[in-house]
Amino acid sequence: MGSEPGGCGLRRFSCELGPLGRPDGSAALLQGDTSVLAGLYGPAEVKVSKELYDKATVEVLLKPKVGLPGVFEKNREQLIRKTCEAALLGALHPRTSITIVLQVISDAGSLLACCLNAACMGLMDAGLPMKSLFCGVTCTLDATGAIGLDPTAKQEKEARAVVTFAISSVERQVLMSTTKGTCSVEELQQCIAAAQRASGAIFQFYRDSVRRKYSKT
Amino acid sequence: MAAAEAGALPAEQRVGQVVLPGDVLLLPAHPEADGERLWLGPGAALPGRLVCGPGLRSCGAGLLVTKCGLLRHRQAGGAGGGSGGAYWVDSQQKRYVPVKGDHVIGIVTIKAGDIFKVDVGGSEQASLSYLAFEGATKRNRPNVQVGDLIYGQFIVANKDMEPEMVCIDSSGRANGMGVIGHEGLLFKVSLGLIRKLLAPNCEIIQELGQLYPFEIVFGMNGRIWVKAKTIQQTLIVANILEACEHMTAEQRTQAFAKLSER
Amino acid sequence: MKETPLSNCERRFLLRAIEERKRLDGRQSYDYRNVRISFGADYGCCIVELGRTRVLGQVSCELVSPKLNRATEGILFFNLELSPMAAPAFEPGRQSDLLVKLNRLLERCLRNSKCIDTESLCVVAGVKVWQIRVDLHLLNHDGNIIDAASIAAIVALCHFRRPDVSVQGEEVTLYTPEERDPVPLSIHHMPICVSFAFFQQGTYLLVDPSEREERVMDGLLVIAMNKHREICTIQSSGGIMLLKDQVLRCSKITGVKVAEITELIQKALENDRKVRKEGGKFGFAESIPDQKISAFKMERALVDTKDVEEQAEEIITKADSPSDVFAKPVLRMPGMAQLGEGIENSWGDLEESEREEEEEGNSDDATTSEGQKMEMEERNVVRNTKKGDDTIVLSDSEEEEVVILEPEERPKKTRSSGGMVKHPWGSQKEIHGTKPALHFYFPYPCHPPPLP
Numbered sequence: 001m002g003s004e005p006g007g008c009g010l011r012r013f014s015c016e017l018g019p020l021g022r023p024d025g026s027a028a029l030l031q032g033d034t035s036v037l038a039g040l041y042g043p044a045e046v047k048v049s050k051e052l053y054d055k056a057t058v059e060v061l062l063k064p065k066v067g068l069p070g071v072f073e074k075n076r077e078q079l080i081r082k083t084c085e086a087a088l089l090g091a092l093h094p095r096t097s098i099t100i101v102l103q104v105i106s107d108a109g110s111l112l113a114c115c116l117n118a119a120c121m122g123l124m125d126a127g128l129p130m131k132s133l134f135c136g137v138t139c140t141l142d143a144t145g146a147i148g149l150d151p152t153a154k155q156e157k158e159a160r161a162v163v164t165f166a167i168s169s170v171e172r173q174v175l176m177s178t179t180k181g182t183c184s185v186e187e188l189q190q191c192i193a194a195a196q197r198a199s200g201a202i203f204q205f206y207r208d209s210v211r212r213k214y215s216k217t
Numbered sequence: 218m219a220a221a222e223a224g225a226l227p228a229e230q231r232v233g234q235v236v237l238p239g240d241v242l243l244l245p246a247h248p249e250a251d252g253e254r255l256w257l258g259p260g261a262a263l264p265g266r267l268v269c270g271p272g273l274r275s276c277g278a279g280l281l282v283t284k285c286g287l288l289r290h291r292q293a294g295g296a297g298g299g300s301g302g303a304y305w306v307d308s309q310q311k312r313y314v315p316v317k318g319d320h321v322i323g324i325v326t327i328k329a330g331d332i333f334k335v336d337v338g339g340s341e342q343a344s345l346s347y348l349a350f351e352g353a354t355k356r357n358r359p360n361v362q363v364g365d366l367i368y369g370q371f372i373v374a375n376k377d378m379e380p381e382m383v384c385i386d387s388s389g390r391a392n393g394m395g396v397i398g399h400e401g402l403l404f405k406v407s408l409g410l411i412r413k414l415l416a417p418n419c420e421i422i423q424e425l426g427q428l429y430p431f432e433i434v435f436g437m438n439g440r441i442w443v444k445a446k447t448i449q450q451t452l453i454v455a456n457i458l459e460a461c462e463h464m465t466a467e468q469r470t471q472a473f474a475k476l477s478e479r
Numbered sequence: 480m481k482e483t484p485l486s487n488c489e490r491r492f493l494l495r496a497i498e499e500r501k502r503l504d505g506r507q508s509y510d511y512r513n514v515r516i517s518f519g520a521d522y523g524c525c526i527v528e529l530g531r532t533r534v535l536g537q538v539s540c541e542l543v544s545p546k547l548n549r550a551t552e553g554i555l556f557f558n559l560e561l562s563p564m565a566a567p568a569f570e571p572g573r574q575s576d577l578l579v580k581l582n583r584l585l586e587r588c589l590r591n592s593k594c595i596d597t598e599s600l601c602v603v604a605g606v607k608v609w610q611i612r613v614d615l616h617l618l619n620h621d622g623n624i625i626d627a628a629s630i631a632a633i634v635a636l637c638h639f640r641r642p643d644v645s646v647q648g649e650e651v652t653l654y655t656p657e658e659r660d661p662v663p664l665s666i667h668h669m670p671i672c673v674s675f676a677f678f679q680q681g682t683y684l685l686v687d688p689s690e691r692e693e694r695v696m697d698g699l700l701v702i703a704m705n706k707h708r709e710i711c712t713i714q715s716s717g718g719i720m721l722l723k724d725q726v727l728r729c730s731k732i733t734g735v736k737v738a739e740i741t742e743l744i745q746k747a748l749e750n751d752r753k754v755r756k757e758g759g760k761f762g763f764a765e766s767i768p769d770q771k772i773s774a775f776k777m778e779r780a781l782v783d784t785k786d787v788e789e790q791a792e793e794i795i796t797k798a799d800s801p802s803d804v805f806a807k808p809v810l811r812m813p814g815m816a817q818l819g820e821g822i823e824n825s826w827g828d829l830e831e832s833e834r835e836e837e838e839e840g841n842s843d844d845a846t847t848s849e850g851q852k853m854e855m856e857e858r859n860v861v862r863n864t865k866k867g868d869d870t871i872v873l874s875d876s877e878e879e880e881v882v883i884l885e886p887e888e889r890p891k892k893t894r895s896s897g898g899m900v901k902h903p904w905g906s907q908k909e910i911h912g913t914k915p916a917l918h919f920y921f922p923y924p925c926h927p928p929p930l931p
Contacts, residue, residue: 402489448496
């Protein structure tokens with residue numbers, strides 16, 4: 001894949017909608033060499049202890065490839081869950097559960113963004129009602145303040161700051177943001193602007209892949 | 218930005234195309250516009266009224282798409298005119314959500330006193346009274362065992378209540394509903410395929426019917442029960458229907474031609 | 480989540496089909512489903528598909544101190560996980576009987592058969608050895624997990640490369656892949672499990688059962704074998720009695736299947752090695768077939784980020800400067816300061832909901848149940864007034880409802896209106912109709928009444 005010349009490009013995206021037979025919705029997504037498989041069940045039966053009477057209970061499980069999930073995964077699960085809740089119309093299915101299982105297949109940078117994208121494609125495949133779509137975009141800032149998009153693991157390591165956003169398809173609103181490293185307010189705004197532009201390409205990718213899936217019906 | 222712009226197109230132009238959640242469909246401006254122009258829910262379309270079907274919600278002056286799939290439109294019957302009719306999104310889902318009036322195939326899981334609990338593939342088991350069978354009385358109970366298949370209809374199905382099934386119509390007749398025979402095969406397909414198969418004049422069913430006689434029951438919850446004369450014939454029907462999920466009409470005719478040669 | 484129950488008619492049909500030597504997917508009794516192997520970009524990562532059953536395997540390594548009784552041997556560790564995505568009935572983090580059984584069988588098949596040369600994993604005897612960890616994740620469950628998992632485990636082990644090390648005196652140097660090529664593990668042989676399902680007390684036999692076939696089978700026989708026809712482990716479960724002939728026949732079939740699968744694995748490994756050597760494209764992206772209708776690829780997309788700086792500046796200049804929310808710190812006493820006095824409390828939401836709850840509770844006492852749509856509430860009030868103005872009766876009736884509706888919760892806090900939302904009206908009526916007297920004297924049906 002190599003490093004980006006200007007640092008302003010998304011890696012190659014590949015996806016497969018509905019690769020798994022058992023779940024109600026599934027999606028395999030590759031961003032460069034980073035790959036995540038999402039499988040989800042819902043609206044399904046909910047445990048009494050987790051039941052909410054006015055909306056669906058959304059659960060996100062992030063499974064690392066090696067070992068058991070730890071604090072790092074739990075933290076990301078929360079970020080993804082909040083993003084999904086913001087996009088889903090959970091009130092349409094009260095007293096049910098929506099379980100999203102994300103399996104890391106390979107981590108070569110921008111893992112959280114890839115998880116978010118896989119989760120959204122999985123939700124689309126399952127046909128759950130959503131207000132809008134969302135996508136994840138990771139930006140890096142290097143020592144000179146130059147912005148890079150969709151970084152590889154190596155670029156993430158070299159960067160001064162790594163910022164990940166979840167962006168909604170409606171008016172490109174920012175649903176979630178998380179940062180690592182230091183950056184100024186101006187730089188953060190620049191990252192948002194860059195991520196918003198990158199989201200256009202990702203939403204177009206969603207649209208094209210769904211269009212292809214429905215091309216025979 | 219392209220996606221957002223593509224979303225805000227007039228609804229008529231996008232019929233038959235793929236729509237994604239978050240897309241906004243514009244409706245033609247209405248001269249006698251009033252607050253209740255949009256008619257939500259499965260009720261009958263009044264002339265000039267618009268029915269906003271599955272996968273769509275009203276938002277402002279247009280419709281908000283909430284599911285991905287193909288946008289469909291049906292003109293209102295009678296004096297509807299151009300603006301009436303129904304829009305909905307045809308999506309390929311696997312998970313069933315109970316809808317009032319739907320005919321489904323359920324599996325009895327519990328016999329609890331006066332009711333049976335029936336698994337219909339939704340988020341909650343449906344309840345079925347033992348009196349909701351043709352000819353059933355308090356003395357004359359229907360013979361239903363745990364694990365039996367039930368073909369019934371929802372009389373209560375909404376998001377806040379436990380779904381309730383019956384095996385009789387409004388006049389107390391079975392009308393084809395009840396316990397499905399003890400033989401035959403049950404299998405699952407996507408909800409989109411079921412809708413396609415149940416559409417009037419479905420080619421697949423007509424072509425299948427020319428092969429050999431068989432009994433078949435379609436449940437709106439994606440379950441199909443088939444029984445032919447032999448096990449082999451039953452398996453053939455089941456496999457053809459499963460394969461129809463991702464076949465074009467041409468591929469299907471070829472497959473049928475191969476079968477009838479045998 | 481519960482598994483969809485198996486209906487009687489499916490069970491009957493499956494068994495009858497097996498009697499006629501027919502299977503749902505059109506296979507013959509001894510046919511194995513298609514096996515597909517794809518590799519990830521990392522070493523030691525593979526996905527094995529056996530029909531629609533799918534397992535992800537990943538091997539990793541770590542330098543650890545060896546076990547005391549085996550100072551010169553590396554450690555092999557297997558961990559199979561039944562991910563909740565594979566089937567709705569699998570719960571995260573739960574050690575089910577099935578999982579324990581599968582893990583144990585995998586260990587017996589791969590570790591106890593000594594397929595990996597553990598002595599070659601020793602770096603410094605008694606001080607440092609390699610621990611090889613094999614993580615297997617079941618991604619989709621369509622029967623015969625053990626065969627798919629054993630293939631994934633051995634493929635991942637064959638594909639794996641560990642970093643090279645050198646020892647000089649006491650010092651151990653680890654080399655990165657750039658410095659020295661990583662080294663493969665030394666593998667003696669490749670044991671592979673083959674499962675046989677038995678029906679009707681062993682009268683009928685099927686190779687590689689699917690999920691629905693597994694649900695109606697009487698017993699299962701798993702044989703692990705390598706291509707030299709050496710049996711590595713054998714396990715019969717389900718309590719069926721097998722004849723010697725049957726076991727012998729199964730082991731013969733296993734020999735044939737193992738030979739086929741081993742050949743497939745070697746081809747796949749060879750292919751991957753060639754692609755990597757020639758610098759071609761590899762990884763999972765290449766394993767998704769282009770012509771598949773559900774798959775889609777987008778080549779690298781360039782995003783124009785030239786004028787983001789101006790856009791960002793514009794946003795910042797337009798934005799209101801943050802209001803000065805910091806109150807002056809107050810020094811309460813030496814060692815304790817307080818910040819933010821007089822600022823609006825953002826916990827208002829929480830308090831409000833609490834207040835609401837209290838109000839709901841109080842509305843029982845006040846006969847005006849304003850804004851309450853629930854019929855029950857009104858009936859409750861009517862009931863209370865019937866019984867007279869005795870306040871003890873009132874509180875008792877409140878408890879009575881709580882105990883019945885939500886038996887697991889303590890009656891103190893829950894209000895009747897909260898409990899009722901979840902329950903159908905029907906049962907409520909019944910409770911009132913049948914056992915009012917009981918409640919009167921035993922407010923806690925599950926516990927003995929307090930002594931007077």
